[in-house]
Amino acid sequence: MRIREATLVDFDQIWPIFHEIVAAGETYTYARDTTREQAITLWMETPRKTFVAENNGQILGTYYIKTNQSGGGAHVCNCGYMVSSSARGLGLATTMCEHSQQVAEAFGYQAMQFNFVVSSNESAIRLWTKLGFETVGRLPKAFLHPGKGYVDALVMYKWLSQRSQENS
Amino acid sequence: MRIREATLVDFDQIWPIFHEIVAAGETYTYARDTTREQAITLWMETPRKTFVAENNGQILGTYYIKTNQSGGGAHVCNCGYMVSSSARGLGLATTMCEHSQQVAEAFGYQAMQFNFVVSSNESAIRLWTKLGFETVGRLPKAFLHPGKGYVDALVMYKWLSQRSQENS
Numbered sequence: 001m002r003i004r005e006a007t008l009v010d011f012d013q014i015w016p017i018f019h020e021i022v023a024a025g026e027t028y029t030y031a032r033d034t035t036r037e038q039a040i041t042l043w044m045e046t047p048r049k050t051f052v053a054e055n056n057g058q059i060l061g062t063y064y065i066k067t068n069q070s071g072g073g074a075h076v077c078n079c080g081y082m083v084s085s086s087a088r089g090l091g092l093a094t095t096m097c098e099h100s101q102q103v104a105e106a107f108g109y110q111a112m113q114f115n116f117v118v119s120s121n122e123s124a125i126r127l128w129t130k131l132g133f134e135t136v137g138r139l140p141k142a143f144l145h146p147g148k149g150y151v152d153a154l155v156m157y158k159w160l161s162q163r164s165q166e167n168s
Numbered sequence: 169m170r171i172r173e174a175t176l177v178d179f180d181q182i183w184p185i186f187h188e189i190v191a192a193g194e195t196y197t198y199a200r201d202t203t204r205e206q207a208i209t210l211w212m213e214t215p216r217k218t219f220v221a222e223n224n225g226q227i228l229g230t231y232y233i234k235t236n237q238s239g240g241g242a243h244v245c246n247c248g249y250m251v252s253s254s255a256r257g258l259g260l261a262t263t264m265c266e267h268s269q270q271v272a273e274a275f276g277y278q279a280m281q282f283n284f285v286v287s288s289n290e291s292a293i294r295l296w297t298k299l300g301f302e303t304v305g306r307l308p309k310a311f312l313h314p315g316k317g318y319v320d321a322l323v324m325y326k327w328l329s330q331r332s333q334e335n336s
Binding site: 026028029034070075115116118137138141142143144145146155157 | 194200302327
């Protein structure tokens with residue numbers, strides 16, 4: 001398994017992963033009927049960089065990294081991760097999240113923020129917590145879950161560079 | 169003083185207000201060197217709707233409203249407000265915020281979220297709190313203030329419709 005930068009050619013394999021997750025409407029705040037064209041804009045073009053995790057040419061996961069806010073907030077990045085349903089439970093999200101933190105530091109970001117972690121997505125919350133992300137916010141009933149109705153969303157945050165933290 | 173929908177013609181009067189606030193770099197996460205063209209995109213075109221507060225043809229304040237997240241998050245809106253330095257202390261922010269809540273309810277939004285209130289902006293925090301916004305998150309050192317260095321940013325949130333709250 002290796003993680004490398006995505007190219008537009010990869011989108012043929014990214015789209016089924018994206019579509020399955022987004023159409024389910026349980027974890028991401030993209031419209032459930034997001035089209036392939038819109039997905040290319042959202043996942044490949046808007047972010048600063050997009051990566052894929054592949055095994056023998058098969059793409060099993062993907063993530064993006066982007067600057068979360070401009071101006072005085074531009075030292076904080078944001079990432080989103082997706083794992084193919086065929087590759088769940090293999091630690092791919094952990095691997096991608098650790099990779100993304102290295103990329104973030106290489107880009108000069110000092111912190112990473114997840115703006116909207118749906119509170120019913122317990123496995124994600126457990127994972128990000130284990131990887132050092134702190135729950136710094138809870139948005140009451142900010143997500144309309146297709147099965148559960150209104151649920152809270154969490155804001156999770158991690159300061160990346162210990163050295164920067166000590167000096168600032 | 170009246171609040172009305174902004175048109176592109178109004179931008180001649182909006183720009184000095186926007187530019188003064190953004191160039192100061194103390195409250196908004198727009199780049200401090202945001203150009204007039206970029207400001208038109210950010211303030212007039214990207215939002216769902218933009219309003220101005222005017223008195224005898226003079227624009228003293230402006231705000232935008234937009235959907236904060238798509239998909240399952242689309243029932244929450246986001247607003248940003250700017251008051252001319254010549255019109256501070258007249259209650260304009262209060263008037264615009266109350267107006268925006270009415271607009272939000274008319275659009276069918278159920279909640280309003282401020283994603284990034286710089287913690288050193290004490291007058292804003294005091295005002296939003298007074299207007300019923302709850303501090304639901306605190307992003308550690310998420311803002312690089314030009315004078316104070318890294319400061320926290322707050323996430324503030326208000327559920328708009330009591331009836332919706334009781335029924336959900």
